[in-house]
Amino acid sequence: MQAWRCPTPSGPIDATVSLPGSxxxxxxxxxxxxxxxxxxxxxxxxxxxxxxxxxxxxxxxxxxxxxxxxxxxxxxxxxxxxxxxxxxxxxxxxxxxxxxxxxxxxxxxxxxxxxxxxxxxxxxxxxxxxxxxxxxxxxxxxxxxxxxxxxxxxxxxxxxxxxxxxxxxxxxxxxxxxxxxxxxxxxxxxxxxxxxxxxxxxxxxxxxxxxxxxxxxxxxxxxxxxxxxxxxxxxxxxxxxxxxxxxxxxxxxxxxxxxxxxxxxxxxxxxxxxxIEPDLSNAGPFIAAPLVSAAGGQVRILHWPTHTTQVGANWVDILKLFGAQVQLDQGALLSSSGALRGIERDASAEGELVPTMAALALVAASQGRSSKIWGIGHLRGHETDRLAAIAAQARKLGGNVDEGQDYLVFHPCTLHPAHLEAYADHRMATFAAIMGLNLPGISLDDVGATAKTMPTFTQLWDAMLKSAGEAIG
The missing domain is CATH 3.65.10.10 (Enolpyruvate transferase domain)
Incomplete structure (x- = not known):
């Protein structure tokens, strides 16, 4: 299997994304x-x-x-x-x-x-x-x-x-x-x-x-x-x-x-x-992109529902805690870059959002800001043991991570590129993609794991980085 080189933007991101269904x-x-x-x-x-x-x-x-x-x-x-x-x-x-x-x-x-x-x-x-x-x-x-x-x-x-x-x-x-x-x-x-x-x-x-x-x-x-x-x-x-x-x-x-x-x-x-509404959990990597990219930018997600039972709706509050500027306007969510902050959060209700939160926390740690995410012991029974997987891949990148039975703590660190593993887990594959926006030279063993919930992920990801604001997806 050929490794996927996680792309890094050459300038500010400006993309409007239409995501597949939940x-x-x-x-x-x-x-x-x-x-x-x-x-x-x-x-x-x-x-x-x-x-x-x-x-x-x-x-x-x-x-x-x-x-x-x-x-x-x-x-x-x-x-x-x-x-x-x-x-x-x-x-x-x-x-x-x-x-x-x-x-x-x-x-x-x-x-x-x-x-x-x-x-x-x-x-x-x-x-x-x-x-x-x-x-x-x-x-x-x-x-x-x-x-x-x-x-x-x-x-x-x-x-x-x-x-x-x-x-x-x-x-x-x-x-x-x-x-x-x-x-x-x-x-x-x-x-x-x-x-x-x-x-x-x-x-x-x-x-x-x-x-x-x-x-x-x-x-x-x-x-x-x-x-x-x-x-x-x-x-x-x-x-x-x-x-x-x-x-x-x-x-x-x-x-x-x-x-x-x-x-x-x-x-x-x-x-x-x-x-079927757009998948708001899958929106996470895209709306996190302006925060982790060194060049910043903005991403709009079209057809964001006003009322929904999807846990991905929590991205509005989570991104604000991390320092993003977030607006809901005329059925779209706009996420813009800001000063990235660490967070402390009980994510027991947000398990599928945790890998993206972890990527944001790791980049924040590289800028000297610590984070703690807890209440997530049940992630050990997901597609892989996600707590162990996140901690292992973060450490490959130079992260200083404490892994508890139901929590992760990200301490200040200095990051470097590495070859990451997806564990056949779509969320771990997108974790690597997010880190690639911040750190050139990261590769991933199996980006095909994203086919579990988004077969078009790599096309949308590449289009986001090349977009000049036009709608993609």
Whole structure:
């Protein structure tokens, strides 16, 4: 694999960027449309490896997807339809061959059970297995090598409590496994407890199970309970809002700081049309660019939503803390260079923003300003152990970083170029790209990791540096 030389701007940045759709909203829209009571249309869907894997998984269960212009038409699955053989996502080749798990040991030899490839997509490996219970079927789940290390046990324990049984083809509570969903005891109202301390996706997955139960005639409602600590709450609130928008009834906590939390889900999604917002988490590297570039400048992000459940909306406040000048005007966000400052921040709700925050903190440290980011222990179970990865790559560049169990501290340092690793993690790839704006001579082993959520990243990044203010993307 050829290394990517991270580009450095030759002058002030002046770019207007139109970003692809939100990965998180796209995954939820695909799932709701597949479970709906009528066909749906999705506008602005992100086309990336993660969403291709989600479509392929749902096609295996019987949903159908066809493009008509810029709209994705979705024909929902039906309860008595037998799951098909595994579909092949078009962007599957974006993963390095060495990272793939083609046929895990211990899988059923007769191919009688459909195999779903999760890649490295948390939404696929966590949101789709519960559907085996709703449909009363058996499914096998596998994925990339790195996916085998991602935590699954809180979800599989909850599904087992509802009647699922599992065959483990590796370590218990990890991929790959086969789930048998025929054991759900039909009741009018189901209840389950789940641990959301490692990922809010475990809770979200069960909320979508609640929306799928009527499809299979299994139950009228599902109550999901969880205790503190609960991480990545904005993503959970996104799931609640997305389900409500398509007609599902969700009773949710008024105060997410309460010690005991519960959600009650009833009803099936309605078919209809949904529009996906730009991915505000992916906006981070672009709007951070003027702050870290030695020449400064400004970047505008088009179609910035006025109201959103995306955690990336927090960039407005985060960038101001780092010293950027930020304005929201006529549906666009403008980020301009300023005096870069260090920050102290609890990022427990902002895990996917942390690699970009870390890049900003590292550049600030090179200018003598310290930062501390905490509440991020759950990042150790993301695409890679992001705390360890950030600390290791920052030190390669000369960073002085303290890595705690759930925090990172960036002390003043002197930086120098180095060859960085992506760990097959899209956020670590963009971390390197941001650092390249500040420090000439940085290279990256696998910029292709960005295909997970933004296949056009390198084109947009290069265009941003060459732009004279015209819109790109």
């Amino acid at each position: 990965k998180s909203l796209s995954a939820r829209a695909l799932l709701a449309a597949a479970l709906a009571d009528a066909p749906s249309q999705i506008e602005g869907l992100l086309e990336s490896r993660d969403t291709a894997l989600m479509r392929a998984a749902l096609e295996t269960l019987g949903a159908r997807f066809t493009w008509h212009g810029g709209l994705l038409q979705v024909t929902p699955l039906v309860a008595d339809q037998k799951p098909a053989g595994p579909a092949s996502p078009k962007t599957d080749s974006a993963a390095p061959e060495a990272s793939r798990v083609q046929k895990p040991a211990g899988l059923p030899p007769d191919n009688s059970i459909p195999v779903i490839d999760c890649g490295l997509a948390g939404t696929v490996m966590r949101f789709v297995p519960p559907l085996a219970l709703a449909l009363g079927t058996s499914l096998t789940f596998t994925g990339d090598q790195a996916a085998l290390a991602r935590p699954m046990e809180p979800l599989t324990d909850a599904l087992a409590a509802l009647g699922a049984s599992f065959d483990w083809h590796g370590q218990r509570g990890r991929l790959p496994f086969t789930i048998h969903g025929a054991g759900l005891n039909p009741q009018e109202h189901l209840q389950v407890q789940v641990d959301g301390s490692k990922s809010s996706q475990f809770v979200s997955a069960l909320l979508y199970l609640g929306a799928a139960l009527q499809l299979g005639g299994k139950a009228q409602s599902l109550t999901v309970s969880a205790k503190q600590p609960l991480v990545s709450i904005p993503h959970l609130q996104m799931s609640v809002a997305s389900l409500r928008q398509c007609g599902v009834q969700v009773q949710a906590p008024q105060d997410y700081r309460a010690e005991q939390l519960s959600w009650c889900v009833s009803g099936r999604p309605r078919g209809g049309r949904s529009v």
